Amino acid sequence: MIPERELFWHAGPKTLFYLLSLVSVSIFFYGLTRHISVWKKGLKKEKIHLSCKSIGSVIKDGIFAGRILKGDISAGIMHLLIFWGFSFLFxxxxVLAFDHYIYHFLFGxxxxxxxxSLEVAGIMLILGLFLAFIRRYVQKIGRLENKREDFIVLLWLVLITFTGFFLEGLRLSYQNPEWKKFSFFGLLFSNIFSKDTAYMIYPFFWWIHVLLSLSFISAIPFTKLFHMIASPLSIYIKDQPYFIVPVEEREDVFTYRELIQIDACTRCGRCVEICPSSGVGEPFAPRDVISLIKEKIFFGKKTEYDPKLIWYCTTCGACLEVCPIYIPPFRIIRELRAREIEDGTRVPALMAQTLERLYKYNNPWVSSKKRTEWVKGLDIIDITKEKEEGLLCYFVGCTTSYETRAQEIARSFSKILNRCGVRFGILGRKEPCCGDIAxxxxxxxxxxxxxxSCIELFQEYGIKEVVTSSPHCLWTMKNEYPLLKDIDISFFHYSQILERLINEGVLNFKKGLNIKVTYHxxxxxxxxxxxxxxPRNVIKAIPGIKLIEMEHNKENSLCCGGGGGRMWQEELDVDVKxxxxxxxxxxxxxxxxxxxxxxxxxxxxxxxxxTKGLEESLKVMDLNEFVLMALE
Amino acid sequence: MNIILCVKQVPDVTEADIRIKKDGKDIEKEDLEMVINEWDNYAVEEAVRIKEKYGGKITVITLGDEESEDVLRRALAMGADEAIRIDEEGFEGSDPRGIALGLYHVIKDLPFDLILTGAQSADMGWAQVGVLLAGMLNIPYATLAVQIEIKDKKVIVKRELESNTFENVELPIPSLITIQSGINEPRYVSVLGIRRVRKLKIEEKFLDDLEIPPDKVGEKGSIIESMKLMPPPEGKGAEIIEGSIEEVCERLAQIIKEKGGL
Known part of the structure; x- marks a missing residue:
């Protein structure tokens, strides 16, 4: 006998099956169009570009679970087993349908x-589901939130797989083909019932399997299973060019990109685990905000997030670093803040005060325009007064200009530049805020x-190279200015300039320092x-220095709590900062x-x-102060 | 509920070094930023909240130079509907009566249910314009309101009295209320909000149009004369600590310790 399998053996009626399939697929597409119609609302004039790099990311992070494996191998294995098992069975x-309706080739x-192969795929799926159960309900992994949906989805998949194998067992028990050892897992179920009983109950279980499977398909767009579609998209669009809609033209809050990303969240909780705000016990968790918006936008639930919560985020970006599908909660939260700012009635008082000061006095610190107090006693060119073209423009920034401790950054950096004979100048009293806080x-x-105001000033004085004190100014100028206006200016951070001076041999350290340091x-x-x-290269260039890394370093660094406007929102602090x-x-x-x-x-x-009483044992220094100390 | 709001632009002196002009009658305002008078800001918010609840129209009025259009635009961005600026020319040096007179001659021809003003201004601090205006219009008034409730064509005002006591008064409509700071939390006015009202027309009135005898306003018409402006004298108990931040803090901590504060 030639090995093959008769489709719809002892099952039917086929018409009913086709009818139900049609219903299930229709529900699926109805759900899908609902998601797409929401995404479209955020789509303005921009196009989604075809990109090989993005396709590569989808393959790496989607199909091969790149980011899911990172930092949590068991989660990665679980996802790979379920994904590959499910995909192969699908x-x-x-293939079976092709064989049955178009061209029969599955024999021998x-x-x-x-x-x-399908037997193996089924086993992979079962193992993956088993691992998922263990992680969620035995290990009780902290970052996993257990909602009813999570249990039902898991149970559903388990039932589909088991009824599938069970049916196989019943069929084998009746047919008893000589090639049955190839269905080794299903074979385990073949001895439970006698040949006749198996034949009798087969149709009943066939229908259960069919109904479970068809309803599963139609449930995809209405549950977290929808990540099968939205997550690859979210990974794909992560490298698409950003854009800033001018505020007067903005209609809806979110862009298509943010809408797809919100839609793709499976609430895995990695962002909560890494979030510095959640980490010290503040009531904010990125996932919660995202899932509340998702429920509201995509499922029409009347959920409302507490508007106070969105002010906790420092926009540190740690969440994006760990999200398996590259959702940036801090950007989504920024959009929510924009909505609150426009409404105005619920903006926290300290934030409102800071913004008013920024508006009137161009800085978040004091109601004064005396920006150049720190210059006293130093010889620094004011580009706006002495018109000398081609100077490196040192953009001091508000905090470095006004805050006493931070002023030391400007003073020591200027001293180093002067020592190295670098021609540079500042914008003096005319320097505006870069716009980061806003x-x-x-x-x-x-x-x-x-x-x-910044771009106009740069252009007025023919500035081509800008170095900033603050990485915040750098980010805003380098990445966000070009989205509003075409500019031909290079932006640097002072650590890059210091590194350049060392590489050029202009800045060199003769004396060594025998100190253990760490870098934040x-x-x-x-x-x-x-x-x-x-910055690490600059530190290492000083002879004798021992640089020790902290537990969280580089892309896993822990936020100091000052970004995203938190510096001026002390009322949000909890017991531990x-x-x-x-x-x-x-x-x-x-x-x-x-x-x-x-x-x-x-x-x-x-x-x-x-506040931690470490004044005796520890010193906090800016890189410039440290370099200057090594020089003197 | 149609509301008329009277607001004023004042110099922001929260962190400024104040210098007195040579003639000793005013402060140097050149380097100072102008802002809405704090009490007036609360009055705008209160008016907008009343409008959001009961409907109606808010007309905001100021007496000042062209620059003071900023406070009108701010009020428009917060939710006022129309704005009138009475030009300052001829009013310079007015006492509260002169200013109230200017406002009166504009308001007397307008329909209204309520007039809201700030309880006082941050610069001169007379706290009289509101009540004088009520007198001229011959309507009842309540001062220092910390809560306003509207019930069946009546207004119940909670007034702040001395040493943490309050008084509830009932006023008919129309009437005038002066607003105490802290009555509400004024909303934030975004740059977008201000841009949106940039093109709204602001009605302008000049002294000549108002049928006010010029000798009733300005310095000439003023029965109060400002003689001399001076900084408060240094008290005997005051010690100005000088030096670097470390030195100042050390000395301060020492004093607190000495006086038993720690």
Whole structure:
């Protein structure tokens, strides 16, 4: 006998099966169009480009679970087993349909190979589901939120798979074919019932299997199973060019990109696990905000997030770093803030005060325009007064200009530049705020104003190269200005300039320093601007220095708690501050000095050092101060 | 509920070094930023909340120079519907009566149910314009309101009195209420909000149009004369600590310790 299998053996009526299939697929497509219609609302004039790199990402992070494996191998294995098992079984069904309706080729050895493959796929799926159960309900992994949906989806898949194998067993028990050993797993179920009983109950279980499977298909767009469609899309669009809609033209809050990303979230909770705000016990969790918006936008639930919560986010970007499908909750939260700012009635009082100060006085710190107090006693060119073209423009930034501790950054950096004979100048009293704070807290009108004043000033004085104190200014100027206006200016952070001076041999250290230090990666320098090595190279260029890394470093760095407007929102702090958690990690390294590269980090860590009583054992220094110390 | 709002632009002196002009009658305002008078900001918010609840129209009025259009635009962005600016020319040096007179001659021809003003201004602090205006219009008034409730064509106002006591009064409509700070939390006005009202027309009135005898307003018409402006004298108990931040903090901590504060 030639090995093969008769489709619809002892089952039917076929017409009813076709009818139900049609219903199930229709429900699926109805659900799908509902999602697409929401995505379309966010789609303005931009196009989604075809990109090989993005397809590569989908393959790597989708099909091969790249990011799911990262940091949680068991989760990765679970997902790979379920994904590959499910995909093979799904493909198998398509092949079977092809064989049945179009061209019969599944017989003999080909059939045996096919049958064996599906058997393996089924086992993979079962193992994956088993692992999922263990993780969720035995190990009780902290970041997993257990909602009813999670249980039902899992149970559903388990039932489909088991009824499938069970049916196979019944069939084998009746047919008893000589090639049955190729269906080794289904065979286990073949001895439960006698040949006649198996034949009798087969149709009943066939229908159960069919109904479970068909309803599963129609449930996809209405449950978290929809990530099968939205997650690959979310990975695909992550590298699509960003755009900023001018505030006066903006209608809906979210862009298509954000809508797809919100839609793709499976609530895996990695963002909650890594979030520095959640980490110190603040009531904010990125996942919760995303899933509340998702329920509201896509499933019409009347859920409302607490508007206070969106102000906790420091926009540090740690969540994006761990999200398996590249959802950036901080960008979505920024859009929610923009909505709150426009409404105005629920903006926290301190935030409103800061923004009003920014509007009137061009800085978030004091109601004064005396920006150049820090210059006293230093010889620095004011580009707006002495028109000398081609100078490196040092954009000092608000915090570095006004805040006493941070002023030391500007003073020491200027001294180093002077020592190295670098021709540079500042914008003096005319220097505006770069717009970072406004952008991060959703005051997009003010952000536009700041952007335009900065660009106009750069152009007026023929500035081609800008170096900033703050990684926040750098991020805004380098990545967001070009989205509003075409500019031909290069932007750098001072750590890059220092590195350049060392490489050129202009800056060199004759004396050594015999000190153990550690380096704190500012979120906006590291994660956002991807500058991890420049400051480290500068530190390592000083002879005798021992650089110890903290537990969280580089892209996993812990936020100091100062970004995204949090510097001016002290009322949100809880018992433990983010900066205190970070300073304790510094302390654990045994380093004598923690070096950082951002005015906000400097202030936050300096405060934490004092509140934690580490004044004796630990010093917080800016990279410039440290370099200057090594030089003097 | 149609509301008329009277607002004023004042210099922001929260963190400014104030210098007195040579003639000793005013402060140097050149380097100062102008903002809406704090009390008036609460009045705008209160008016907008009343409008959101009961409907109606808000007309906001100021007496000032062209620059003071900013406070009108701000009020429009918050939810006011129309704005009138009475040009300052001829009113310079007015006492509260002169200013109230200017406002009166504009308001007397307008229909309204309520007039809201700030309880006082941050710069001169007379706290009289509101009540004088009520007197001229011959309508009842309540001052220092910390809560306003509207019930069947009547207004119940909670007034702040001394040493943490309050008084509830009932006023008919129309009437005038002066608003105490803290009555509400004024909403944030976004740049977008201000841009949206940029093109709204602001009605302008000039002294000549108002049929006010010029000798009733301005310095000439003022029965109060500002003689001399001076900073408060240094008290005997005051010690100005000088030096670097470390030195200042050390000295401060020492004083607190000495006085038994720690």
């Amino acid at each position: 493909l198998g069904t398509i 050895k080909k059939y045996l190979f096919f049958s064996f 952008r991060r807290v959703g005051e997009d009108g003010l952000f536009e104003d700041h952007t335009i 990666d500012p979120c906006y320098l590291g994660r956002h601007n991807r500058i991890f090595d420049s 983010m900066s205190e958690r970070r300073i304790m990690e510094v302390y654990d390294t045994g380093a004598e000095i923690v070096i950082t590269c951002c005015p906000l980090c400097l202030i936050m860590l300096e405060d934490a050092r004092k």
